[in-house]
Amino acid sequence: MNIVVCVKQTPDTAATVTVEDGKVSWGDAPLVLNPWDEFAVEEALRLKEAHGGEVTAISLGSEGATEALKQALAMGCDKAILVSDPNFSGLDSLQVSRVLAEAVKKVGEVDLLFFGRASVDSDTGITGSQVARRLGWPALTLVAAIKAIDPGAKTISVERMLEEGRQLVSGPIPAVMSVVKEINEPRYPSFMGIRKASKAEIPVWSGGDIGLTETLESAVTWPEVFAPPKIETQCEFVEGDTPVEIATKLVDRLVEEKVI
């Protein structure tokens, strides 16, 4: 099977994120493979191990933004491609999905395209569906388990995690999938993989390489980022001699403050 995983480089989730001069800053926190994407990479690798084939990681980012791709390679992806062009910086999801769809087309015959459920920075969770729409492939989002896949018959059946419970859906491949955390436990990179990744020359595809040379115009703009207003809470500690006394006092306070 020919599998592609779209990955993104994001600041570590433990980072303290602030706004400096109107721009997002994460201090000196490291950039990592978007945590959600690790599950996508892992699932792609498992499918490859079970059915053979190749896994290619693709990332759209600025020149040199290869940490996420290196991590994907170190985990065991066969190839990594950085899609980078001055024309591609600061795009909205409408255009990002266009770039990624063209990049996937350039990879060739692809059976499955994986995404993490969202990226932890912009947190939109829509790119996978948009790429699916552009490719005309079914979108299987929020997948918690792949129940069956038949590469010969080109069918797949998955379990999706929805608010109402787990939904079983089947459909044809190629398909686009976004995966949730329950799907697997991502592996650590192996030392062998680390060596391979650190030596890898990661090819860069420019706009010209994927046939997108015109100026891409985002539909949305982001006039402002700001820190949420500081929540001014003074914690009122509820005390008492026994748990029952403390609990009763708390309930009384919650009623007084009309919380319950």
Next chain:
Amino acid sequence: MDFALSSEHEMVQNMVRDFSRKEVYPGIKEADRKQEMIPSTLPRMGELGILGICIPVRYGGQGMDYIALGLACEELEAVDTTLRVAMSVHTGLSSMTIFQWGTEEQKEKYLIPLASGEKLGCGAFSEPGAGSDFAHIQATAKKDGDGYILNGEKMWISLASVADFALVTVRTNPDTDKASAGLTSFIVELDQPGITRGDIHGKLGVRAGSTGWIAFQDVRVPVVNRVGEEGEGFKVTMSAFDNGRYTVAAGATGLIRASLEASVAYAEERNSFGVPIADHQLVQAKIAMMAREYEIARLLYFKAGWLKNQGKRNTYETSIAKHFATDASFRAASEAIQIHGAYGYSDEYDVERYMRNARGAMIYEGSNEIQTLIEAQYALGRRKDRALRCELPAYDPEYFQSPS
């Protein structure tokens, strides 16, 4: 000169950090309280290749360099010292020493299962009556046909109760002029009649690890298991310490970092006199000390690791690195407790464990007094490195990484 870590080294660091934070950290407090090892830790370290990180691929290892070994030790001990202790004895004292001094047959038979994590190794050198005065150990081996008969007791041996093999140094000749010339080293399979072993409980630190004793009573060891020549045991053991001490130095550096990070977090969070305690200069002084000593300790072990990569002797540099980092890790942990106040004194926070864990490393693998003597001898010009018959191989990526 280049102070930057390569991307390979950075990835090694992240991988080992992820493993220890995710799989070990959540259970470590409980294991430390119970004085038990977390059963899954060593098998996982083997499976992931950490135990064989710097052993060539052809011998079952991962073929990374000695800096990678140091970085792994730093990350492991930043979570708990017991993890790094496993590296010191399994990787440093036994695997690397067999790699350095062992015959091809010994490497095939013992190094491969050790480096791949299938089997565990330890180094059995200290005795109830001899540690720093190593030349005067009492355990003996007597030649008997195509083998030796071992007798005696080894003590303060990490992984004693769980290891499959031990590198053991004993006296084969009681009549040499210099006591050190009468020692010989052997690889001993620990699962055989005549060997009894057990764990020591009630230690101050490293409580989630195994430290114990091994007693040999008429244990037969074949000649092919002798590491080096008869009489080379002292040199073999000192090589083992050059390897083990390096891991201790790197690990203690991680412990300084753990104390520093815990202190920074707490100092920003805790208020006194209306401001975060990080605003107080006396707290800042403690944090500055930890930061400074972390940087120094790191440079020292990097230098020792670099020398190992070059295939150069590093007894002096490794001794300094171990001495400085272990003393500094105890200071850092102690000051971290001070910053945490009464909370630091309770095991709700990690820093009291850091302090208890730091203390042992000032004693084992050559007490820091012994390190002082080594440093002085080199500084006074009274000690010169002489080429060993078997040096630790330099790091040659091609040799280390090719499958055969």
Next chain:
Amino acid sequence: MTQNILVYIDHFQGSPSSASWEAVGAAKTLAGELGASVTAIVVGAGVEAIAKEAITYGADSGVVADHAEFAEFRPEPYADALSKIAAEADVLLFPTSGRTRELAAMVAVDLDTGISPDVVAMEIDGGAVLSTRPIYAGKLLSKVITREKRPQILTLRSRAFPKPDPDDSRSGDVSSADIAPGEILTKVDGYSEAETGVSLSDAAVIVSGGRGVSNNPSLTPPDDITDEKEQEVWRAQAGFKLIGELAETLNAAVGASRAAVDAGYIPYVNQVGQTGKVVSPDLYIAAGISGAIQHLAGMRTAKTIVAINKDGEAPIFKLARFGIVGDLFEIVPALTQALREKLDK
């Protein structure tokens, strides 16, 4: 020219979500400022009544795409239908759910326009909707606007906008868009049981447990559980039972910290935080949660936070309105009891 605001009414097999009515209410507010009309859109099978219900919540009219093949939601045919209906709209609002996120994303591609998901606030700026949405799991907020393209697509985070009271006296036209789905590639084979009682995203009250729930040494696991890890999980599950009882008393959802989920105490669906669900309930009770930055990012906008923790210095107390320094195994059952008495349950 009057602007045209469409609101997509999200429903699960014919039951509209309460967040849909919040979206109708928000649309109505926008309509007032823009001088626009609000049309509720429902796609499904036999859904005319839902459109009528939307009118009682404030929509001026309704449009339904009703077809037997629409009975089970699939994003592709729904997006086909919606893209036709919304092609001329100025604003297209959705309540946020797993379904609408993919649906809105696809419609945005079809209509070549911008999308702002998970919106928590809206204002009018130069005749367009300037929305505010959390990024970095709520550590920051970003303003988003689609200036040129139409429709402007926004999905509104549930509980971020007030739910209007229905007014049965309101009336309006419900028309039918004559749209038949084309070939549908995927097939819904069924559902397994939902794993939680009350869903985290909709819950007005959430009771969450952290790693601390396993920390009850006085509980002795049964003899047949000998593995240490299993014993710990057994203890934790006993702890979560207490959390569950408190939640039940408050008709609340059960949440958990990442540490508790990673340790295998409770399924991932319950995770609150940056890599779990971001929630905004009226009351959030955190028991045995110290308050790692990832967790705080997921619940900081709760109106009232109650923290129960053994460590009085835990960061969670910095966000809490009420704090109890104590053992959750004593406090939580006492709280359940006190609430039962107060609420007469």
